[in-house]
Amino acid sequence: MSRTIPLAQYLFSRLHQLGCYSIHGVPGDFTLRALDHLRASKVKWIGNASELCAGYAADGYARSAAMARKSLSTTSPRVGALFVTYGVGELSAINALAGAYAESVPVVQLVGTPSRKAWRSRPILHHTMADGRLGVYADIAKHVTCAQADLSCDDVEEAIERYDETLVQCVQRSKPVYVNVPIDMVEKPVPSKLLHRPLPLEPVRDKAVMNEEDRVVQDILKRIMASEKPLIIADGLSYSWDLVDEANEIVHLTGIPSMCFSAGKGVIDEHHPSWLGPLTTSTDYSRSADLVLLFGPLLSNTNTAAWTVVPDPGISVSINLDNVNICGQVFSVRGKYVLQKLVERLKAQPLGQRWNLDRHDRNGSLRAERSPSPSSPISQDALWERMSTWLRPHDTYLLANGTPLVGGRSIAIPSPTQVVASGIWCSIGSMLPCAQGIALAKRDHNIPGRSIIYEGDGSLQVTCQSISDIIRYKLDVTIVVCNNAGYTYERYLHGMREEYNDVPVWSYADAPAFFGAKPGNDYRTMSTKVETWGELNDVLGDENFADGQGLKIIDIVMDPEDMPSSAKAGLKRASEALRLP
Numbered sequence: 001m002s003r004t005i006p007l008a009q010y011l012f013s014r015l016h017q018l019g020c021y022s023i024h025g026v027p028g029d030f031t032l033r034a035l036d037h038l039r040a041s042k043v044k045w046i047g048n049a050s051e052l053c054a055g056y057a058a059d060g061y062a063r064s065a066a067m068a069r070k071s072l073s074t075t076s077p078r079v080g081a082l083f084v085t086y087g088v089g090e091l092s093a094i095n096a097l098a099g100a101y102a103e104s105v106p107v108v109q110l111v112g113t114p115s116r117k118a119w120r121s122r123p124i125l126h127h128t129m130a131d132g133r134l135g136v137y138a139d140i141a142k143h144v145t146c147a148q149a150d151l152s153c154d155d156v157e158e159a160i161e162r163y164d165e166t167l168v169q170c171v172q173r174s175k176p177v178y179v180n181v182p183i184d185m186v187e188k189p190v191p192s193k194l195l196h197r198p199l200p201l202e203p204v205r206d207k208a209v210m211n212e213e214d215r216v217v218q219d220i221l222k223r224i225m226a227s228e229k230p231l232i233i234a235d236g237l238s239y240s241w242d243l244v245d246e247a248n249e250i251v252h253l254t255g256i257p258s259m260c261f262s263a264g265k266g267v268i269d270e271h272h273p274s275w276l277g278p279l280t281t282s283t284d285y286s287r288s289a290d291l292v293l294l295f296g297p298l299l300s301n302t303n304t305a306a307w308t309v310v311p312d313p314g315i316s317v318s319i320n321l322d323n324v325n326i327c328g329q330v331f332s333v334r335g336k337y338v339l340q341k342l343v344e345r346l347k348a349q350p351l352g353q354r355w356n357l358d359r360h361d362r363n364g365s366l367r368a369e370r371s372p373s374p375s376s377p378i379s380q381d382a383l384w385e386r387m388s389t390w391l392r393p394h395d396t397y398l399l400a401n402g403t404p405l406v407g408g409r410s411i412a413i414p415s416p417t418q419v420v421a422s423g424i425w426c427s428i429g430s431m432l433p434c435a436q437g438i439a440l441a442k443r444d445h446n447i448p449g450r451s452i453i454y455e456g457d458g459s460l461q462v463t464c465q466s467i468s469d470i471i472r473y474k475l476d477v478t479i480v481v482c483n484n485a486g487y488t489y490e491r492y493l494h495g496m497r498e499e500y501n502d503v504p505v506w507s508y509a510d511a512p513a514f515f516g517a518k519p520g521n522d523y524r525t526m527s528t529k530v531e532t533w534g535e536l537n538d539v540l541g542d543e544n545f546a547d548g549q550g551l552k553i554i555d556i557v558m559d560p561e562d563m564p565s566s567a568k569a570g571l572k573r574a575s576e577a578l579r580l581p
Helices: 007-017 051-063 065-070 088-102 116-121 136-141 156-173 192-196 207-226 244-254 284-288 335-348 380-388 403-408 431-444 457-462 466-472 488-493 508-514 533-540 565-578
Strands: 004-006 022-025 044-047 080-085 107-113 147-150 177-182 189-191 230-234 258-260 275-278 291-295 316-319 324-326 329-331 396-399 418-421 451-456 477-483 525-530 551-557
Touching: 004 007, 004 192, 007 156, 007 177, 007 189, 007 192, 022 051, 022 431, 044 466, 051 065, 051 080, 051 088, 051 107, 051 418, 051 431, 051 466, 065 244, 065 418, 065 431, 080 088, 088 107, 088 136, 107 136, 107 156, 136 147, 136 177, 147 156, 156 177, 156 189, 189 192, 207 291, 207 324, 207 329, 207 335, 230 244, 244 335, 316 335, 380 403, 380 477, 380 533, 396 403, 396 431, 403 418, 403 451, 403 477, 403 488, 403 565, 418 431, 431 451, 431 457, 431 466, 431 477, 451 457, 457 477, 466 508, 466 551, 488 565, 508 525, 508 551, 525 533, 533 551
Parallel strands: 022 044, 022 080, 080 107, 107 177, 147 177, 230 258, 230 291, 258 275, 291 316, 396 418, 396 451, 451 477, 477 551, 525 551
Antiparallel strands: 004 189, 316 324, 324 329
């Protein structure tokens, strides 16, 4: 490597060091010169059909780290990244960036912006608001990112320091960040030796902090030992905050009964004898628990059955990213470090498996118990039971917002499995490009397992362009379309038969050909439409479809008014809430 490299190469090379081997985006006039330096950094360009798809794909790329850790892959991404152009490009992606912020996903958004001269003179420039406010979009981004780096400084080494610190914040806080890259900065020479300076990704822990960790561990251990009916509830932020391994070790070491909120599906090994099922409604055991350990909690209405299953704060220990909350008292220690020390204490001081359960304590997960006749239409309840037998270890499966989210959370899953389900953002259209990003990361990092998305027809129509991205880059994605002619979830909230809850009729099985898949080449595609139970079983039983290689689409026609039974009570409560003054 030469003694200096262009600034753009430095920016991309730092991403590569963080395991981001591919960057998503849409090219624009303010990004083109920087993109010339991708090749030298070894980061691959993934050109998406829209900036919104690029944002969700970057989110998915970062989320894949959870399965990489479960599968013991040798590498994994610490961040996902996208590169978009100023104004029109970044605003198109901001929905995805906000979702990453809400759900604690580390995404780096690079934005190619006008020159420093333009920033000073404030001309009436294209992609602006025509009023000279060039910084308005960066101001918007401040509300959905945890840190921002403005590289429009004269000292290039200062620009590097700003960028590096922003990357550190992205990793340490597990939130998106925003980087302003002026077009006249991208080729400024940077000392290449600066790339060899390690980023301080781990927070500083002095003796006082470690002593505080020990006190917190001792407090938690005493509460576990004194408890007669403890309960572990895993949630989705455990994936982002890297708490999954420790959470499972604690379950295995103690046998404490465990459940999950909706977004926490897959965090805990569901084959352990202490597994009670998803906490979609309260049980005798959850109501009578005298201690609740919450791993990575996100206590939103959509994640906790409208807050009806949130435990009493007075008996709750919440393990968070950068603090532990013990019955209302907050300690400023990293949750992962506390769990690591708790595991070591439990290994040295075994508690024994001393909590007895009976079948009435369990919510249970769906298992295939019914066998409808081959000519029967496909119902929601039967579909999710059948899917319980179709999943395989190392699968990553994504649940789109709507009926897939409320039906898929009850599937019985093998171990290890990663489930991606929105706990709070719940933006329709997010999961298809997210699946593209996950599939790409699996290939980049040799992460095993299929990438399967259960997608609603309404959601698919929002970001259908991602199918072309999947085909263009020859990714392995299986799309299961729950085709119920509209927004069934919303029908149950309000307007069961109203036109505004309908969507256009599309031929989803024709999507591969429409989006450019060519028959007979080295990239396999299969797509089909099914309307009966027999047709569905034939497709799921075909290994050519089930192997997860290439693009697979199954369009499952379902009744527009059919809803998983487990979701109806919660939707009734939500519907009633809409009518409150």
